Amino acid sequence: MPGMKIVVSLLALWLSAPLWGAGIAQPDIQFQYISLADARQFSCVHHKSEIGLYEWDVECGVDGKAHTYFVHLVLNFYPKTIHGENAYELLYWVTDMTDPHHPKNDSSTIWIHNGHEQNFMKVLEASQGIEDDLAYLKLTLKLKAPIAVRGHSMP
Numbered sequence: 001m002p003g004m005k006i007v008v009s010l011l012a013l014w015l016s017a018p019l020w021g022a023g024i025a026q027p028d029i030q031f032q033y034i035s036l037a038d039a040r041q042f043s044c045v046h047h048k049s050e051i052g053l054y055e056w057d058v059e060c061g062v063d064g065k066a067h068t069y070f071v072h073l074v075l076n077f078y079p080k081t082i083h084g085e086n087a088y089e090l091l092y093w094v095t096d097m098t099d100p101h102h103p104k105n106d107s108s109t110i111w112i113h114n115g116h117e118q119n120f121m122k123v124l125e126a127s128q129g130i131e132d133d134l135a136y137l138k139l140t141l142k143l144k145a146p147i148a149v150r151g152h153s154m155p
Helices: 002-016
Strands: 029-035 041-048 055-062 065-078 086-096 104-114 123-130 135-142
Touching: 029 055, 029 065, 065 135, 086 123, 104 123
Parallel strands: none
Antiparallel strands: 029 041, 029 135, 041 055, 055 065, 065 086, 086 104, 123 135
């Protein structure tokens, strides 16, 4: 349902207005659907959405049925914060579009504050509960060295 994707994308862009969004490339991302009922894992395929700057279309085949998700994914790096030397902010927002007439939204924002200038993440794993917390969409993100933006800081 393209209209719903546009509304979700515009709302996400308006709410997040990132200071600096890491250029996340398709090969650096992996999604997995994990059922909490029986701990089975299913691979997912993803591609950059035609809508929005930070959106991905994700499809997971679960027992022969396609589960589709619209994911807003932004990783911000801040070179200096009030809590430490640098920080990452992860916006991982998932809209379940499997039933396009009844999309379901789940989201999380995670802050990671580092205590030393040389603390940089190499791999980030995060899971977002989906389908009334009966499953989760696991994200694995391989990171490259961040590019510091001089003169910007965040709390």
